[in-house]
Structures are given as C-alpha cells and as structure tokens.
Amino acid sequence: MKKQFAVIGLGRFGGSICRSLTNNDMDVLAIDSDEDRVNEFSSIATHAVIADATDESVLKSLGVRNFDHVIVAIGDNIQASILTTLILKELGVAHITVKAQNDYHEKVLRKIGADRIVHPERDMGQRIAHNIMSNNVLDYLELSDEHSIVELIASKKMHDRTLIELDVRANYGCNVMAIKRNDDIVVSPQATHTIREGDILIVIGADNDISRLEKHLLMD
Known part of the structure; x- marks a missing residue:
C-alpha cells in the first residue's frame, strides 16, 4: 500500500515537499490556512484543504492521526508550528517531521517529541558551501551536527x-x-581497489575530517 502523507504549510519548503511526494505517486493531503495556496495545490496533491492546523478538532476531522507521516512546514509562525506539532503528538501521529526556524525552535520541538527536525535554509547553505569550495564535491548530506x-x-x-x-x-x-x-558501483570496496580520476567516492566521517580530506586530496 502507498504511504499517506500530510503536509501542513504550503510555502516554498512545504510546497516543494508536496510536489515531490506527489510526483513519486504518494497520497498527499495538503493543508494551509491560505486559500490561494490551497487552490494552487488542489490540482497537485491528492486532497488540498483550507484549515487551521492549530485547531485540534479540525485535525481530528481531517483524520490526520491515520496518516503515516505528517510534515509541519509552517513558515514564520513559530508558535503555530509548535502548537501544531504538539497536537499531532497528542493525536498519536506515527511520524512527524518539522521545519525549524532557529536553534531555539528546534530545542522546543525536540522536547515535545518531533521525530525529525530540519533546517532547510541552513542545510542547503552547508551543501552549497561544500559544493563551491571544490568542484570535486558533488553532494553533501548532514547526518548529525558533527x-x-x-x-x-x-x-x-x-x-x-x-x-x-x-x-x-x-x-x-x-x-x-x-x-x-560510470554505471558500475562497488559497495564496501577492498583496500586494494584502484581509484581512477573521475571516480565518485561516497565518504562518511566527521565534518572536520571530511574537510581535511577535501583540502589535501581534492584541492590544488
């Protein structure tokens, strides 16, 4: 069975997630208090509704507790983001991902039990910084703070x-x-594996160690 997702907040971040999930043939309920945004996504998401996500009775009526994953992508209203997340936890939603505006926001979200917290602007900034420091860096994924x-x-x-x-x-x-x-991939390569210029290496490590590796082996 396809997973069911609900996206609360259809700004740039939430809208992007909604589109991506829909493009991957997922069932998506799109929620926002702004009528224009909801109208925009009415032809994109499986369902799109105008609703106040800080109203517990509204979320109950939408059956949000039955969704596999709810993404809280509310924009600048930190209070609404926190209250919505708290209601979702109390309703027993299985998995909740929340967009955080800053470190204080993240601390509160962690205390009330958000399963995953993302900082889209900060994370994208780090990825771009790594990409522009060296033409040899293709992508960067933060696993933790370190x-x-x-x-x-x-x-x-x-x-x-x-x-x-x-x-x-x-x-x-x-x-x-x-x-x-090219089209070949070697997982857990042997120590005797010979590297060719242009090979793509997937490397895991502490940020400081990765930075040293980039500086010594990739930069001229």
Missing part, C-alpha cells in the same frame, strides 16, 4: 592509487563506503 556523508569526484592526486595507498581511514578518519565508475 558527521556527514559526501560524494567526491576523485582528483588527479588520487588517480591510479589504491585505497590502502591513500589510507583514507588512518590519514583522515573517514570511510569510503562505495565507489561509482
């Missing part, structure tokens, strides 16, 4: 050298989880 996964394009410095020669783990404290070359 650890990340990054996709790196192997540089000339790494060409025709094995993993054991580079000794990424000992020298930089990072692990190469996989290597992609």
